[in-house]
Amino acid sequence: MNSKVVDIIPENPDQRCINLAVDELRNGGIICYPTDTVYGLGASIKNKRAIEQISRIKRIANRKLLSFICKDLKDISCYAHVSNQAYKIMRRCLPGPYTFILPATSETPKRLSQKRRTVGIRIPDNILCRLLVDQLGTPILSTSVPAGPDEILNDPYEIERRIGENLDLILNGGILVSEPSTVVDLTNHEPVIIREGAGDPALIY
Numbered sequence: 661m662n663s664k665v666v667d668i669i670p671e672n673p674d675q676r677c678i679n680l681a682v683d684e685l686r687n688g689g690i691i692c693y694p695t696d697t698v699y700g701l702g703a704s705i706k707n708k709r710a711i712e713q714i715s716r717i718k719r720i721a722n723r724k725l726l727s728f729i730c731k732d733l734k735d736i737s738c739y740a741h742v743s744n745q746a747y748k749i750m751r752r753c754l755p756g757p758y759t760f761i762l763p764a765t766s767e768t769p770k771r772l773s774q775k776r777r778t779v780g781i782r783i784p785d786n787i788l789c790r791l792l793v794d795q796l797g798t799p800i801l802s803t804s805v806p807a808g809p810d811e812i813l814n815d816p817y818e819i820e821r822r823i824g825e826n827l828d829l830i831l832n833g834g835i836l837v838s839e840p841s842t843v844v845d846l847t848n849h850e851p852v853i854i855r856e857g858a859g860d861p862a863l864i865y
Contacts, residue, residue, distance in 0.1 A: 664824055665816050670694050670788045670833040677831065678788075682795045684828045690714060692805060692819055693792070694833030695729075696784040697757045697841050697858050698812055699819060701827075702729075702792070702800045711771055711801060717826050718806045726772055727759045727780030728799040729789050739768045739799065740779050746846040749864060755785040757838075757858035759802075761845045772801075778847055788833070804840055812839070 668677045681691050688707045692699055701717065703710035705728050714726070730736045733750060740762035742750070750760055764772075764779040773779050782802050784790070793800055805813045806823070813819050816832040824830065842859030845852040851864050 663820065664827060665820055665830045665832045668694075668788065668831045668833055670786055673788045673791060678791050678795060681792055681829055681831060685792070685796050685800060689828035690717075690826065692816070692827055692830040693788065694786070694831060694836055695782075695789055695802065696755075696786040697838045698814060698836055699805050699816065700802045701805060702802065704796060705769055705772055705799050705801060708769070708771060711769075713826065714801060714803060717823060718803065725761070725778065725780050727782055727802050728772065729782050729784060729793050729802045730799050731790055731793045732783065735793075735799070736762075736781055736783070739765055740781055741765060743846070745849070746851075749844070749846065749851060753859065753863050754783040755790070756783075756863075757785065757841045758782070759841045759843045761843065761847060761854070763847055780843070782841065788831070814838070 666677055684691055685704045688710050690710050691702045693702055701714050759780050759782050761778050761780050764777045768779045805819055807813045814836040816830050820830055838858055840857040842857040843855040844864055845854050853861055
């Protein structure tokens with residue numbers, strides 16, 4: 661079996677690798693890629709089949725909240741309702757290792773929001789992620805690679821060994837020594853940190 665792992669430098673990604681990944685995403689494929697935190701599974705948010713496949717890979721219900729990457733703050737407003745307070749917080753934190761939960765707009769596919777119509781959105785401090793979104797022309801799913809309850813898969817070749825049969829491409833940015841993003845709920849008047857991770861909680865308040 662040919663390896664699906666393609667080497668890439670996240671800080672200075674080769675355009676050929678970007679094109680390869682974007683082609684896979686555009687054709688409904690699933691990729692694994694390095695973010696500013698951990699390796700993520702990615703698919704176009706426009707592709708229902710790919711998103712359902714990622715839910716199966718992670719063994720989660722289709723209605724579980726999945727976050728996705730937007731290009732910039734302006735892009736976020738297409739998919740989420742952003743209050744003035746939420747905007748100020750996100751402007752301090754983004755791009756960075758945070759996932760913000762916001763009220764979803766009608767532009768967000770229903771399969772990516774919970775029953776109460778919320779959405780998780782990221783803008784990683786990672787040029788590779790932003791180039792993928794920019795050149796695909798639509799946000800991409802951003803959910804961590806499944807592992808044990810106390811385990812983070814940070815080696816692309818280990819990811820290939822465990823779930824490579826379910827992936828179309830793995831972008832190898834090296835072994836990542838990090839932790840998941842800090843998750844912040846901005847659906848109410850006061851921000852609530854749901855999970856403390858790589859982001860500095862002090863920037864939220």
